[in-house]
Structures are given as C-alpha cells and as structure tokens.
Amino acid sequence: xITEKVHTSTDKQPFSTRTKRFIQRTLRMRESxxxxxxxxxxxxxxxxxxxxxxxxxxxxxxxQISFVAIAALGVFTVILTGGIDLSLGSxxxxxxxxxxxxxASGMHYLLAIVIGLITGCAVGTINxxxxxxxxxxxxxxxxxxxxxxxxxxxxxTKGWPVENIDDxxxxxxxxxxxxxxxxxxxxxxxxxxxxxxxxSTVFGRRVYAIGGNEEATRLSGIDVKKIKCLxxxxxxxxxxxxxxxxxxRFNSAQTSSGDGWELDAIAAAVIGGASLxxxxxxxxxxxxxxxxxxxxxxxxxxxxxxxxxxxxxMGLIIILAAVIDRIKNRKVS
Amino acid sequence: xxxxxxxxxxQISKQFPGVRALRDVxxxxxxxxxxxxxxxxxxxxxxxxxxxxGVYKQDCGSIYYEGEEIHLTGPRDAYERGxxxxxxxxxxxxxxxxxxxxxxxxxxxxxxxxFSFTQTRKKAKELFEKLHIDIEPDIKVSQLNVARQQMVExxxxxxxxxxxxxxxxxxxxxxxxxxxxxxxxMRTLKxxxxxxxxxxxxxxxxxxxxxxxxxxxxxxxxxxxxxxxATKNQxxxxxxxxxxxxxxxxxxxxxxxxILLEVKGICGxxxxxxxxxxxxxxxxxxxxxxxxxxxxxxxxxxxxEKKSEGTILMDGKxxxxxxxxxAIAAGIAYxxxxxKNMGLVLPxxxxxxxxxCIHRKLQRLFGLISNKDEYDITDHYxxxxxxxxxxxxxxxETLSGGNQQKIxxxxxxxxxxxxxxxxxxxxxIDVGAKAEVHNIIATLADQDISIIVVSSELQEIFNLADRIxxxxxxxxTADIPIxxxxxxxxxxxxxxxx
Ligand SMILES: Nc1ncnc2c1ncn2[C@@H]1O[C@H](COP(=O)(O)OP(=O)(O)OP(=O)(O)O)[C@@H](O)[C@H]1O
Ligand SMILES: [Mg+2]
Numbered sequence: 001x002i003t004e005k006v007h008t009s010t011d012k013q014p015f016s017t018r019t020k021r022f023i024q025r026t027l028r029m030r031e032s033x034x035x036x037x038x039x040x041x042x043x044x045x046x047x048x049x050x051x052x053x054x055x056x057x058x059x060x061x062x063x064q065i066s067f068v069a070i071a072a073l074g075v076f077t078v079i080l081t082g083g084i085d086l087s088l089g090s091x092x093x094x095x096x097x098x099x100x101x102x103x104a105s106g107m108h109y110l111l112a113i114v115i116g117l118i119t120g121c122a123v124g125t126i127n128x129x130x131x132x133x134x135x136x137x138x139x140x141x142x143x144x145x146x147x148x149x150x151x152x153x154x155x156x157t158k159g160w161p162v163e164n165i166d167d168x169x170x171x172x173x174x175x176x177x178x179x180x181x182x183x184x185x186x187x188x189x190x191x192x193x194x195x196x197x198x199x200s201t202v203f204g205r206r207v208y209a210i211g212g213n214e215e216a217t218r219l220s221g222i223d224v225k226k227i228k229c230l231x232x233x234x235x236x237x238x239x240x241x242x243x244x245x246x247x248x249r250f251n252s253a254q255t256s257s258g259d260g261w262e263l264d265a266i267a268a269a270v271i272g273g274a275s276l277x278x279x280x281x282x283x284x285x286x287x288x289x290x291x292x293x294x295x296x297x298x299x300x301x302x303x304x305x306x307x308x309x310x311x312x313x314m315g316l317i318i319i320l321a322a323v324i325d326r327i328k329n330r331k332v333s
Numbered sequence: 334x335x336x337x338x339x340x341x342x343x344q345i346s347k348q349f350p351g352v353r354a355l356r357d358v359x360x361x362x363x364x365x366x367x368x369x370x371x372x373x374x375x376x377x378x379x380x381x382x383x384x385x386x387g388v389y390k391q392d393c394g395s396i397y398y399e400g401e402e403i404h405l406t407g408p409r410d411a412y413e414r415g416x417x418x419x420x421x422x423x424x425x426x427x428x429x430x431x432x433x434x435x436x437x438x439x440x441x442x443x444x445x446x447x448f449s450f451t452q453t454r455k456k457a458k459e460l461f462e463k464l465h466i467d468i469e470p471d472i473k474v475s476q477l478n479v480a481r482q483q484m485v486e487x488x489x490x491x492x493x494x495x496x497x498x499x500x501x502x503x504x505x506x507x508x509x510x511x512x513x514x515x516x517x518x519m520r521t522l523k524x525x526x527x528x529x530x531x532x533x534x535x536x537x538x539x540x541x542x543x544x545x546x547x548x549x550x551x552x553x554x555x556x557x558x559x560x561x562x563a564t565k566n567q568x569x570x571x572x573x574x575x576x577x578x579x580x581x582x583x584x585x586x587x588x589x590x591x592i593l594l595e596v597k598g599i600c601g602x603x604x605x606x607x608x609x610x611x612x613x614x615x616x617x618x619x620x621x622x623x624x625x626x627x628x629x630x631x632x633x634x635x636x637x638e639k640k641s642e643g644t645i646l647m648d649g650k651x652x653x654x655x656x657x658x659x660a661i662a663a664g665i666a667y668x669x670x671x672x673k674n675m676g677l678v679l680p681x682x683x684x685x686x687x688x689x690c691i692h693r694k695l696q697r698l699f700g701l702i703s704n705k706d707e708y709d710i711t712d713h714y715x716x717x718x719x720x721x722x723x724x725x726x727x728x729x730e731t732l733s734g735g736n737q738q739k740i741x742x743x744x745x746x747x748x749x750x751x752x753x754x755x756x757x758x759x760x761x762i763d764v765g766a767k768a769e770v771h772n773i774i775a776t777l778a779d780q781d782i783s784i785i786v787v788s789s790e791l792q793e794i795f796n797l798a799d800r801i802x803x804x805x806x807x808x809x810t811a812d813i814p815i816x817x818x819x820x821x822x823x824x825x826x827x828x829x830x831x
Contacts, residue, residue: 201700202692212678220689221661279680
C-alpha cells in the first residue's frame with residue numbers, strides 16, 4: 001500500500017482529484033452502463049420505426065413505464081432483503097377493484113383511494129407475516145398469494161369489471177401537467193421518496209444490511225424479522241398505488257388488471273442491477289430497468305412484431321440481462 | 334537442469350482502485366522449504382498469494398515455476414499445477430457436509446457417475462484420522478465452530494497431491510493443541526518435498542516452524558532472513574519500521590467490588606448450568622479447548638440463541654434478553670468470532686459497518702441518519718484503531734483480513750457498552766496492532782467497563798485478564814484469579830482433570 005497518508009478521508013483532498021474521482025466513479029457505476037444501453041435501444045428502435053420518437057408516442061410510453069416502475073420499486077425493496085414478491089400483479093388488481101367498488105357504492109373518492117391503499121398494505125403484510133414469523137420461503141408464500149388474491153377478485157366481482165368510477169380520480173391515470181403525464185410525475189415523487197427512504201434512513205440501511213448478511217445484521221441487535229415483514233407491506237402499498245392509477249387510466253377496475261405484471265416489475269429491478277441474493281441495487285437503476293422494459297415492449301408493437309413473438313422476446317431479454325450480470329460479476333472477482 | 338527454486342515471483346506489482354497493494358515484490362521458495370510471509374495488516378501478503386494462485390492478475394512482473402515462466406489463467410489453472418491455498422477467509426459451503434466440502438469439485442463417483450457417499454465418507458474418515466481431526470464426516474459445516482471449520486479447510490487442501498501449499502493465517506482460530514497437530518503435518522509434508530508458504534502474525538509460531546522469513550512492508554520487500562538467525566524484536570522492527578516495546582498491558586486501576594452482571598445456571602445449546610459473575614471494570618478471560626462452549630455461552634448471554642433455563646441479573650435486577658437487540662439496549666456489546674459470517678456485511682462500506690449497532694443513536698427526525706455524527710464516529714475509530722482504508726466509503730470486502738477484524742472491533746466499541754463480550758478479538762491482527770488493541774481494552778476496563786474475553790490464545794488471556802474462567806464440555810470447571818494462574822492449571826481444568 002503506497003498511499004501517502006493512511007487515513008485520507010475524501011473531504012480533505014484537493015478539488016480536482018475529487019472531481020476526477022467523481023467522474024470515474026460515475027462511469028464505473030452500473031447505472032451508467034444500463035443507461036447507455038437504454039439510449040442504444042431507443043436509437044435502434046427509432047431507426048427501424050421512426051414513429052417511436054414522436055411526442056405522442058413518447059407521452060404514452062412514459063406513462064406506461066410509470067405504472068410498472070412504481071410496482072417495481074416495491075418489489076425491489078423486497079428483493080433487497082433477498083426475498084421476492086410474485087403476488088404484486090394480483091395486489092394491483094385487488095386494490096384497484098376494492099377501491100373501484102367503494103367509489104361505485106358512492107363513497108368519497110379520497111376515502112376510496114385510502115381503502116385501496118390499505119388493501120394493498122394488508123395483503124402485503126400477510127405475505128410478510130408468513131415469510132418472517134412463520135418462516136415459509138417468500139417464493140411459495142407470494143406464489144400462493146398470487147392465486148388467492150386473483151381468485152378473490154373474481155369471487156368479489158363475478159368476473160365483471162367495476163364501472164362508475166368517480167371522475168375526480170381520472171386525472172391520476174390520464175391527466176397531465178405542463179405536458180408531462182401525471183403518472184410520470186407521481187412516479188418521480190414516489191421514486192424520490194423511496195430513494196431517500198432506502199439511502200438515508202435507518203430502515204433503509206437495515207434493508208440493505210439484511211440482504212448483505214442477515215446473521216451479522218441480527219447479531220448487531222437489529223430486528224430482522226420485523227424489517228423482512230415490513231418490506232412486503234411496502235411492496236403491497238406500491239402495487240396498490242399502481243392499481244389505483246390503472247383504475248383511473250381505464251376509467252374502470254378490470255379484473256385482469258396487473259395480471260402478469262410481476263414479470264415486468266421483477267425484470268425491471270434485475271435489469272436495473274438489483275441482485276436476487278439481496279443487498280445490491282438502486283432506485284435509479286430500477287427506473288432505468290423499467291424504462292428499458294417499457295421501451296422494448298413499445299418498440300416491438302411499433303415494429304409490428306406479433307404478440308406471440310413479443311412475449312418470447314421479453315422473456316429472452318430478462319434472461320439476457322441476468323447472463324450479462326453474471327459475466328460482469330465473474331470478471332470482477 | 335533443475336531450477337534452484339520451485340517458484341520464483343519477480344518484480345510483482347498490483348494496483349487496486351485507490352491503493353497500490355504491491356510494488357516490485359520478489360518472492361521465491363524451494364522444494365521442501367517452509368517460508369513465512371510476514372508483514373503488518375494490509376502489507377500485501379494475501380494479495381501476493383492470490384496472484385500466485387491465479388485469483389488476481391499482476392499488473393506487471395512474472396512468475397516462474399520450476400524455472401519456466403507461467404501465465405496463470407485462473408485458480409483452477411494454479412490448482413492443476415499443484416499450487417493449493419488455504420484462504421484467510423473461509424471458503425466452505427456451509428450448507429454442505431464436511432466431507433462434501435473436502436472433495437468439492439473432485440467428487441468421488443460410482444461407476445454409473447453418481448456421487449458416491451460411501452466412498453467419500455470412507456476417504457474423509459481416513460483423511461481426518463491421519464490429521465487427528467475429530468470431526469464427523471457427515472456434519473454440516475454450518476454446525477462447526479471457526480476452529481473446526483479451519484481444520485476442514487486444512488484437510489481440504491491436503492486432500493490432493495500438492496506441490497506448493499499456501500496457508501494464509503491457518504492458526505489464527507486454533508488452540509495450541511490443534512496448532513501442534515498442524516505443525517507436525519507441515520513437517521511431514523516438508524519431508525515429502527512440498528513447498529509451504531506460511532502466513533501468520535504469531536511470531537513464536539513463525540520462529541518455530543519455518544526455515545526462512547520474507548518480510549513485506551507497505552507492499553514492498555523489506556527483509557529476507559533465515560529463521561535460525563532471526564529474533565522476535567528484529568522481525569518486529571523489520572515489519573513495522575520501528576521498535577515496539579510495550580507488549581504488556583498495564584492496568585492503572587483494580588476492578589471495583591460492585592458486581593455488574595450475574596449469570597445464574599443458564600443452559601441451552603451444549604451449555605450445562607453455567608454460573609458466574611463479573612464486576613465493574615473487570616476483565617474476565619474464558620479459556621478452554623475448541624468446542625468447550627465458550628462462544629456458545631456468549632451467544633446465550635446476548636440472546637443470539639435461546640436459553641432453556643437460567644437467569645441473568647444486571648445491577649442486581651433480572652435482565653430479560655430474547656434477542657441481540659435486548660442485549661444492546663442493556664449496554665452489552667458482542668464481538669463474534671467469525672467476522673465474515675457473523676460480524677460484517679461485506680458488500681457495505683466501512684462507515685455502514687462501523688455504525689451497525691448504533692442506529693438508534695444516529696437516528697433523527699423521520700428515521701433519517703445523521704451524517705455528521707456517523708462520519709465523526711467512523712473517523713474516530715479509523716484513527717484510534719489505525720485502520721488502513723483509503724476512505725470511510727471503502728467496501729469492507731476489499732480490506733485486508735486484519736483490517737476487517739479492526740472494523741468488527743470498532744463496531745463493538747461504538748456501542749459504548751457497559752459490558753463488552755469479545756470472542757477472538759485479535760484474530761488476524763498484526764503484532765503492533767494487537768498490543769494497541771490490548772491497551773484499548775485495558776483502558777476501557779479502567780473506565781469501569783466490564784469485559785469478557787474469549788480467546789484460543791492463552792497468552793492473550795494471561796496478558797489481559799484479571800480472572801480466568803475455564804470451560805470444559807459446556808461447564809465452567811475453574812475460576813482462577815490471575816495471580817494464581819499458569820499454563821498448567823488452566824490446561825488441567827480445560828481437559829476436565831479437576
Ligand atoms: N479487491 C481489492 N480492492 C481494493 N483494494 C484491495 C483489494 N484487495 C486488497 N486490497 C488492498 O490491498 C492492500 C493489501 O491487502 P492484503 O489483503 O494483501 O493485506 P495482508 O498483508 O494480507 O493483510 P492482513 O494481515 O490484514 O491479512 C490492503 O490495503 C487492501 O485494502
Ligand atoms: Mg491477509
């Protein structure tokens with residue numbers, strides 16, 4: 001070790017080295033790499049299908065991305081602890097339907113929204129309790145919940161979509177401000193909150209620590225079970241936000257709302273650099289991951305690729321992302 | 334013509350982001366030679382050995398093997414050439430059994446190509462017997478304590494034909510009994526012509542078992558001495574670049590008469606009705622053989638494991654501890670023996686690890702963490718323990734072994750506890766730093782903090798403790814004031830002969 005001083009803390013160094021370090025660090029960051037990938041993909045799509053770059057299309061794509069991104073941020077929090085939430089798609093559906101039914105029955109729209117959010121939190125908490133305190137693996141618990149929640153939607157609605165949604169909430173899914181879709185603005189606000197929550201609070205620190213080494217975290221006097229339970233509550237809450245926004249978007253609560261969304265949400269997190277082992281990943285990465293998923297989906301439609309192919313291609317992209325991640329990790333060690 | 338050296342490394346340099354780990358280092362070893370690689374924490378020993386085993390690639394310099402230059406493509410390549418390493422940090426799969434770990438990557442198969450349990454078990458038994466290791470081949474590694482895991486690591490490295498054996502601090506978790514066994518194994522291998530590179534911070538061992546000593550300081554060569562000519566003081570000054578005198582810890586104050594903690598008949602996890610007490614400002618050393626239950630007892634006290642019976646009193650009042658968080662709330666800090674699995678969150682930063690136990694203290698409105706306090710505390714311990722880092726944001730995984738251990742110490746000290754439970758606190762720490770850590774412990778005791786030290790190194794306990802408790806098969810068999818303690822008395826109690 002040839003450093004001049006042994007204990008150099010960053011803030012004592014001259015400005016220029018600090019700037020250089022900062023730039024180097026930024027370039028080394030995983031987020032920069034996937035951001036470049038996103039730009040590359042957008043470029044290719046624009047060349048093949050020029051209508052991609054029209055303002056109307058960008059408007060629609062960004063709105064679609066926001067819905068997925070918010071749900072992805074929830075499951076990302078779970079993934080950080082080394083868990084997984086497969087039930088988020090069904091939670092999207094059930095919280096939308098419950099809050100839709102409340103509105104249809106004439107309840108005040110704000111109360112209906114709150115009840116929808118509580119529904120998501122409640123279902124998430126049940127997942128969390130089963131994972132943490134009963135000790136069942138997250139995969140099984142949430143796989144079961146996926147079915148239970150979706151089934152409940154059908155039981156409650158008998159398969160009919162819920163109409164008569166309060167007009168005042170429609171803006172949440174359809175409106176815009178300064179030319180930017182409201183869902184995008186909501187996504188930005190939620191992302192900022194989640195980012196600070198994970199990076200600057202005790203709770204967030206502990207979430208990362210559990211994913212890094214659960215036993216060491218427990219021995220440090222941290223209530224691991226409580227935190228592992230709460231991340232599912234958060235995932236449920238995020239899914240519920242998405243669910244309600246989707247109700248607003250379509251002016252009705254569809255029974256199939258959120259069906260299969262766990263794929264996009266988990267993929268967004270993984271493409272964005274979250275490790276399924278836990279402990280690694282960032283909010284910015286997840287947002288870029290969600291954007292990549294959304295842009296590719298949209299591009300395939302514009303390029304008139306058949307729906308069958310689309311599904312297969314999206315699956316391939318997820319596997320590809322995982323493979324690239326693996327190779328990158330191998331190089332480092 | 335036979336080359337003079339089996340391995341020759343010339344002018345090796347290695348740069349990591351932020352640190353120059355090695356600069357123009359030469360190193361060589363002959364057949365049948367035992368060479369010690371000596372140096373302070375972070376001097377570059379492990380890095381040099383990782384280059385020799387293909388884990389890292391050197392930036393410049395070359396490696397000659399039997400006189401020919403080789404370019405290692407990876408660990409597998411080195412291994413196939415007969416270069417085998419026991420890493421400083423354990424690399425066992427804890428979900429597999431001991432025997433499965435022994436032959437990992439080289440499984441014994443039946444004719445049909447299936448994994449052969451019978452054959453593996455037989456071979457494992459033979460190997461363990463040859464090495465005088467008392468471990469069931471079928472036991473899961475996660476159920477073994479650090480010392481036993483270390484023995485499995487050693488056995489694993491010896492399971493194949495080896496030409497060069499590298500041992501990165503193999504003895505740091507072992508008690509003298511296992512160390513003796515290990516040394517006799519090393520001598521047998523030496524007679525068979527195996528070249529052994531031995532890394533250790535325990536100078537007595539180094540002087541006892543090696544032929545030659547190569548010293549590194551700050552990533553550069555700074556000495557190459559024949560062991561029979563070397564003295565302890567000479568080695569220390571080569572390593573540190575100055576002389577260290579105060580190896581012995583001085584207490585300025587005797588422990589008070591007030592009892593802080595009273596443990597009454599606790600049972601559970603191998604522990605049979607253990608009772609003892611500790612006074613304010615007292616240092617109690619726990620001695621015993623590997624597996625005698627010293628760390629298990631510590632885990633029961635801090636609530637890491639459930640106790641089936643017994644009570645703990647603090648200041649005369651009963652203390653209910655169900656989870657490590659209760660222990661911390663009561664002012665009991667715990668330093669676990671296994672830093673990699675129980676002490677550190679490796680992918681997190683120095684700062685985040687140091688303050689792991691004191692989130693409550695750092696917490697402000699909305700659960701936000703106070704940056705300033707966190708920086709101050711981290712910097713304070715980096716300074717006090719002289720932890721070699723290039724920034725407090727360095728990822729702990731990239732620190733040298735000894736510096737990782739210092740982070741675990743910092744983490745426990747940051748609690749500012751009333752009772753400090755230390756399991757193998759100086760594992761992997763160099764001579765100079767060890768004396769400093771001992772001084773810190775003595776100073777804390779002078780400030781009326783009570784300290785429990787569990788150590789497999791008797792000398793460490795003799796050096797620090799006011800009183801020694803000896804354990805044997807889960808029970809406390811002797812309580813010896815330091816004035817009456819000597820090696821013999823302690824060992825007798827440790828094997829249950831009192
Ligand atoms: N992967 C890495 N990335 C960055 N720095 C590293 C990495 N590995 C080692 N270092 C740095 O290189 C230096 C030498 O480390 P090394 O592990 O070789 O020390 P060592 O001599 O084995 O010390 P110890 O006695 O504590 O085990 C240290 O300052 C360490 O922080
Ligand atoms: Mg080392």
